[in-house]
Amino acid sequence: MTRRLRVDPIACAGHGLCADLLPDHIDLDEWGYPILDDGRRTAPLDPDEIRAARAAIAACPTLALRLDLESGGRV
Amino acid sequence: MTAIAFRPRLLAGWATDASRDDLAAHLARHGPLPRLTPDALIARVDAAGLRGRGGGGFPTAAKLRAVAAGRRRRPVVVANGCEGEPASHKDAALLDCAPHLVLDGIALVAHALGATTAILAVHVGAADRVREEVAARRDRVPVRVEEVPGRYVASEETAVVQYLSGGPALPTTSPPRPGERGIRGAPTLVDNVETLAQLALIARYGPAWFRETGTPDLPGTLLVTTGGAVQAPGVVEVPAGTPVRAVLDLAGGPTELVQAVLSGGYGGAWLGAPAIDTALSHTALREAGSVLGVPTLLALPARACGLTQTAHLVRYLSGESAGQCGPCRFGLPAVADDLTAIACATRDAPAAADRLARRLGLVTARGACALPDGAARLTRSALHVFAADLRDHLRGRPCGGAAAAPLFPVVHG
Numbered sequence: 001m002t003r004r005l006r007v008d009p010i011a012c013a014g015h016g017l018c019a020d021l022l023p024d025h026i027d028l029d030e031w032g033y034p035i036l037d038d039g040r041r042t043a044p045l046d047p048d049e050i051r052a053a054r055a056a057i058a059a060c061p062t063l064a065l066r067l068d069l070e071s072g073g074r075v
Numbered sequence: 076m077t078a079i080a081f082r083p084r085l086l087a088g089w090a091t092d093a094s095r096d097d098l099a100a101h102l103a104r105h106g107p108l109p110r111l112t113p114d115a116l117i118a119r120v121d122a123a124g125l126r127g128r129g130g131g132g133f134p135t136a137a138k139l140r141a142v143a144a145g146r147r148r149r150p151v152v153v154a155n156g157c158e159g160e161p162a163s164h165k166d167a168a169l170l171d172c173a174p175h176l177v178l179d180g181i182a183l184v185a186h187a188l189g190a191t192t193a194i195l196a197v198h199v200g201a202a203d204r205v206r207e208e209v210a211a212r213r214d215r216v217p218v219r220v221e222e223v224p225g226r227y228v229a230s231e232e233t234a235v236v237q238y239l240s241g242g243p244a245l246p247t248t249s250p251p252r253p254g255e256r257g258i259r260g261a262p263t264l265v266d267n268v269e270t271l272a273q274l275a276l277i278a279r280y281g282p283a284w285f286r287e288t289g290t291p292d293l294p295g296t297l298l299v300t301t302g303g304a305v306q307a308p309g310v311v312e313v314p315a316g317t318p319v320r321a322v323l324d325l326a327g328g329p330t331e332l333v334q335a336v337l338s339g340g341y342g343g344a345w346l347g348a349p350a351i352d353t354a355l356s357h358t359a360l361r362e363a364g365s366v367l368g369v370p371t372l373l374a375l376p377a378r379a380c381g382l383t384q385t386a387h388l389v390r391y392l393s394g395e396s397a398g399q400c401g402p403c404r405f406g407l408p409a410v411a412d413d414l415t416a417i418a419c420a421t422r423d424a425p426a427a428a429d430r431l432a433r434r435l436g437l438v439t440a441r442g443a444c445a446l447p448d449g450a451a452r453l454t455r456s457a458l459h460v461f462a463a464d465l466r467d468h469l470r471g472r473p474c475g476g477a478a479a480a481p482l483f484p485v486v487h488g
Contacts, residue, residue, distance in 0.1 A: 008248045009400035010443050029437050033401035040440040 004068045005043045005053050007034055011064035018065060021056040025049075042068075081288060083312040084296050085272050089172040090312075098211045101175035108179050109278055113143065113187035120274055122282035124294045129155060129232075129267030130339075130369045132293070132357045135274065142254045142264045143188055151258045152185045152193040152216075153239065156201075156268035157223040159230035160340040161391075161484050162371040165298035166268050167198060168310040173272060174208040178218060180271025183278050184264060185216040192258075195220045195268070196235050227341075227395035231444045232265040245397045246444035269298055289315035293356045301326035303374035303482060304333055316354045319346065322372055332377040335460055339368030341388050341483075342449015344456035345381065364456060373483055380476035382464055383418040384483070385457035386411065391485035392450040403447040406438035410454060417465065420473035428469060431458075 005025065007018075014032040025043045027035045036043035045053055050067070057065045083089070087104060088096040096104060111119070121136035142150050154177060158166040170177060177195070185193045193216045197205060202220045209218050221239060223229050229244035236253045238244035257263020266274075273295055277285050286294040293315040299322055302308045306327025313322055319336055323329060335345045344365040346353060353363040360367045375381060393407035413434065416427035435455055438447040458465055464474050 009402070009441060010246075010248050012401060014401050029402065029406075030434075031401055031405040033405075033441075035437070035441075039436070 002069075003045045003047075003050060003053070005036060005045055005056075006066050006068050007036060007041050008064045008066070009033075009041060011062045013062050013064070015061050017059045017061070018056045021059055022049075022052055025053075026056075081296075081314055084276055085169060085176060085269065085298060086172050086310075086312045089168075095171060096173050096175060098175055098208065101173070105176075105276075105279055108182065108275070111183070111187075111278055113189075116183055116187045116278060117143070119277050119282055123277045123285040124282075124291075125270065125273055125277060125285070126293060126357075127267055128269035128273065128297070128369075132367065135266065135270055138254065138264065138266070139184065139187065142262050145255060145262055148261045149192075150188045150190045150262045150264060152181060152188065152190045153232075153235060153253075153258070153263055153265045154181050154193070154195045154218075154268050154271050155230065155232060155235055155265050156195060156197045157225070157230040157235065158198065158369075159225070159227045160342075160369050160371065161227070161486075162302055162337075162340045162373055163300045163369045165300050165310050165370070167201065169269055169272060169298060170197060170201065170205055174205055175212070176272035176275045177268045178209065178212060178214065179275035179278075180266075180268075180273075181218055182214045182216065183274060184266065184271065185214075188264060190264075191216055192261075193218045194239055194258075196223045196230075196239065198222065199225045227392070228397050228444055228446055231446075233444070235265060236263055245399060248443045290354070290356050292358055297355060297370050299355065299370040299372060301372050301374070303337075304330045304376040305374050306330055313355065316356050316359075318352045318354055319372060320351045322355065323374060326372075329374055330376075333374045334377040334379070335375045335381055337373040337375065337453075337483075338371070339366035340371045340449070341392055342445065342453060343368050343371070344452050345375075345385075345460040347460040364459065366452070375482070378476055379482055380418065380464065380474045380479065381457055381461035382414070382468060382474075383477050383479055384481065385453060385461075386414040386418040387481040387485055388483065389414055389450050389454055391481075392446060392453075396446060397444075400442040400447070402438050402441040406434060407447060407450055410434050410438060410450060414454060414457075417468050418473070418477055420468040420471050420477065422471070424471070425469050428458075428465075 019026040125135040126132045156166040199222045202222045224244045233247040236257045253263040289295045350363045390411040393411045398404045413427040413431040435451045439451045
C-alpha cells in the first residue's frame with residue numbers, strides 16, 4: 001500500500017528538521033517552509049522510505065507531518 | 076448586443092416592484108413548500124444539475140448524498156451567506172430580497188438529512204432583519220441566525236465551521252472536510268445561500284423547469300455582482316452562460332472605455348478585451364484563463380494601469396491573510412512587494428519580475444485555504460493580460476495610470 005506524507009500547513013512553523021531527515025522528498029522554500037515533492041503539501045513514498053518518514057514525523061516540533069494511506073485514510 | 080428574454084427567478088420580487096418578499100408575498104408568489112422524501116429531493120437536485128453557487132461549483136446532489144451516506148451522527152446544516160469577498164454582494168442582496176427562498180432551502184435539506192440543527196450564517200449587522208423573517212415561519216427544524224466576522228477568509232467553509240463551533244473565524248486544515256467532521260465533530264453540510272434558494276425553486280418547479288435556462292453544464296441562473304466602470308454597479312440575475320459583455324450592459328453599460336474585466340473576485344483572474352464575450356460558466360471562463368468563482372465582474376477603465384490596480388488588490392489580500400500558513404504569511408507580502416516594484420517601474424523591477432515568477436509557484440496550493448492561490452492566480456493573469464504594459468514598466472516606462480489610488484474597494488473588514 002502506497003503511503004503519502006502530508007504536511008499540515010497551519011501546524012507547520014518552519015523549523016525545517018524534516019528537510020534534513022528526508023532530503024529526497026522535502027526542500028525548504030525561501031522562508032524555511034517545507035516543499036514536498038509534488039510542489040504542494042503531500043509526497044508519495046516507497047515502502048522502504050516509511051522508516052525515514054516516521055523519523056521525520058517524530059522529529060517535527062509541532063507535529064505537523066503525518067502519513068496517510070494513498071486513498072486518504074490516516075495511518 | 077443580444078437582448079435577454081428572461082425573467083428573474085430568485086430576484087423576481089425585486090425585479091417586479093423593487094420589494095422584499097415577506098412570508099405572505101413569498102407564499103403568494105411561489106406557493107407552499109412541497110413535501111418530498113429525502114430521496115425524491117436529492118433525485119430532483121441531481122436531475123436539475125444544480126452546482127454550488129459559493130464559488131467551487133461542486134454538484135449539490137453529490138454533496139448531499141455524501142453527508143447523508145456518512146452519517147453516524149446527526150448532521151448539521153449550515154447556510155453560508157457571509158460572503159467575505161469584497162467584490163461580491165449577491166448573498167446580501169438575496170437575503171434582503173428573498174429570504175424565504177433561502178429558509179425554504181434550509182428546511183428542505185434539513186429534512187432530507189434528518190438534521191435537527193440548522194444555522195444561517197450572515198454578515199455582521201445582517202442578522203436582525205433575517206431573524207424577523209425566521210420568526211414568521213413554523214419550520215420543523217428551527218433556524219439559528221449567526222453573524223460571522225466580516226473578514227475575507229471568514230466565509231471560507233472551514234472558517235465558518237470553526238467559528239460556529241466556538242473558535243475563531245479562520246480556516247482549518249482539511250481533510251477532514253466539514254461533510255465528514257464539521258461543527259463540534261458532526262458531519263456538516265455547508266451550502267451557499269444562493270445554492271439553497273435555487274434548490275427551493277427546483278423542489279417546487281422541478282428539474283426540467285430549472286434547465287429551461289442556463290447551459291447544459293451549468294443550468295439555471297446566476298446572481299452576479301458588477302462593479303468598477305459600469306453605470307449601475309450592483310447585483311443582477313442572469314442565465315448561466317450569458318456573455319460578460321451582456322452582463323455589463325445589464326449593469327447600465329460601461330461608463331468609459333474598458334480594457335479588461337476581473338472575473339471571480341479579488342482571487343479571480345483578468346479577462347482582456349478580446350475575451351469580453353466569454354460566457355459566464357466554469358468551463359468557458361477557465362478556457363479563457365479566468366474563473367467563475369463567486370460571480371463578480373469588475374470593469375477596469377482603459378486609463379487605469381492594470382499592474383498598479385492588481386498590486387493594490389494583492390496588497391489587500393496579503394493583509395487579509397490569517398497568517399496561519401507560512402507560505403501565505405511570508406509569501407503574499409513578498410509577492411505584493413515584487414508587483415509594486417513592477418507597477419512603479421523602479422530600477423529593481425526586472426529583478427522583481429524574476430522573483431515573482433518563482434514566488435507565485437511557492438504560494439500556490441500550499442495553504443489551508445485558497446487565499447494564496449487566488450492572489451497568485453490574480454497576479455499571473457495580470458502579467459499575462461497586461462503583458463504590453465509589463466514590458467514598458469520593466470524598461471522604466473510606466474503607463475499613465477501607474478501609482479494611481481485603488482479603483483476597487485480595499486478596506487479591511
